[in-house]
Amino acid sequence: MKKWLIFPLIVLLSACVSAPEGLERDEFTIQSLRQIEDSDYVCQCRKVRLGGKIISAEALKNQTKLEILSLPITTYSAKPVIESATDGRFIAYLDGFADPASLKDQYITVAGILKEQWRGKIDEADYLYPIIKVTAYKQWRLAKEYYYEYDDWHDYRFRRFGHFRHWGWDPFWRPELKLRYRLY
Incomplete structure (x- = not known):
């Protein structure tokens, strides 16, 4: 591949991993509950970008109150990292009505x-609880993915189609199917 094609290709592919509108990382001063200090509450002007799993949702008169179990978020896509440990909880207030039944246990x-x-x-x-007045948000969907480890497929091909001189040859052996979750 020619060298002059590499840079445009990198730029094009990096555009595929971007945060939803309003959640871009450059605007925010606080991106984790651990970064919040007592002095941040004084001005009530600090911008935050936080994510996690919704524990409870309550519809109020003109807004919706969410209790969220905080999880670290990825830098560029702003998705919560579901495999990581929590760093606390926070309360978020959304303007308008959002159905609490559709929000509970969502990311x-x-x-x-x-x-x-x-x-x-x-x-x-x-x-x-830190209280957040929400200006933008993205509700993520959880998807199941089944996959094979690369090494398992290598072992399968070698056992199945490799040399018969190996003691481990078994025509009925298959790689183990694994499950993972991802947000989209």
Whole structure:
């Protein structure tokens, strides 16, 4: 391949992995609950981009309140990383009505303004929830994918079509099918 084609190809492919509109990473000062400090609540003007799994949703008069189990988000696509450990919880307020039944147990990324802290409870424990006034959000869909590990396919081809001199040859052996989840 010619060298002058590599750069345009890289630019074209990098455009495929971009955050939804309003969730671009350059605008936000806070992208993790661990980055929030007490001084950030004073001005009520800090921009945040957080994501996670919706634990509960409640429809209020002119807005919808979400309690979200925070997960780290990917830098470019803004998707929550579902395999990672949580770093806390936060409350997000969406303008307008969103059906709570359709939001519960879904994954979401929100962008907005850090407003204040709210003292609540998680079971019997006291907890300080950061409150986010949402300006943009993306609800992600969870998909199941079945796949084979590359090494398993290599072993299968070698056992199936390789030399008969190996003791492990078995015409009925198949690679193990694996399951993973991804957001889209």
